[in-house]
Amino acid sequence: MRGVYTAHEIIAALNPTAGDGIMTLVPPTDMCVEILSASVTNMDTDTAEQLDVGLYRITDTTNLAGNAITPEKHEVGDVAASATALGGGNAGMTTEPDGWGSEPIDRQGWNNLGGYRYDPIPEERPILSPGTATGIGLRLMTVPSAAFQASVQIVFREIGG
Numbered sequence: 001m002r003g004v005y006t007a008h009e010i011i012a013a014l015n016p017t018a019g020d021g022i023m024t025l026v027p028p029t030d031m032c033v034e035i036l037s038a039s040v041t042n043m044d045t046d047t048a049e050q051l052d053v054g055l056y057r058i059t060d061t062t063n064l065a066g067n068a069i070t071p072e073k074h075e076v077g078d079v080a081a082s083a084t085a086l087g088g089g090n091a092g093m094t095t096e097p098d099g100w101g102s103e104p105i106d107r108q109g110w111n112n113l114g115g116y117r118y119d120p121i122p123e124e125r126p127i128l129s130p131g132t133a134t135g136i137g138l139r140l141m142t143v144p145s146a147a148f149q150a151s152v153q154i155v156f157r158e159i160g161g
Contacts (some may be wrong), residue, residue: 020092054107059099
């Protein structure tokens with residue numbers, strides 16, 4: 001499908017403080033962004049642990065900072081993604097956004113061996129409006145007992161432009 005991208009980051013030793021963002025996505029000024037899926041998986045630890053992660057709207061991205069991610073396009077002929085994706089790195093976002101929403105779009109307890117997966121049906125997919133200094137992000141709400149290598153991704157579609 002045209003206009004579909006994956007923002008993906010491998011975090012070598014994920015171990016942020018509780019409530020820290022591990023990936024964010026901010027729409028461009030001239031198009032909407034539809035969230036198709038999100039996931040967090042454990043790549044190297046074989047000890048089971050219950051964790052808590054959530055997908056939240058961000059109401060103010062003014063002070064947001066993190067590792068720049070270049071989203072991968074799904075179609076060879078597509079242009080590069082216009083949305084801004086930032087990863088959290090080992091300890092979470094470099095600078096947290098000013099406005100995490102108070103209620104999650106999705107929040108789940110998950111076993112780190114099984115991973116977290118958010119796959120909304122089309123009617124439930126969040127749409128981010130263009131140019132409003134808002135975004136969406138994955139937050140790890142519990143601190144892992146031991147750092148683990150994590151694969152974090154948000155799959156999205158850009159609409160308009």
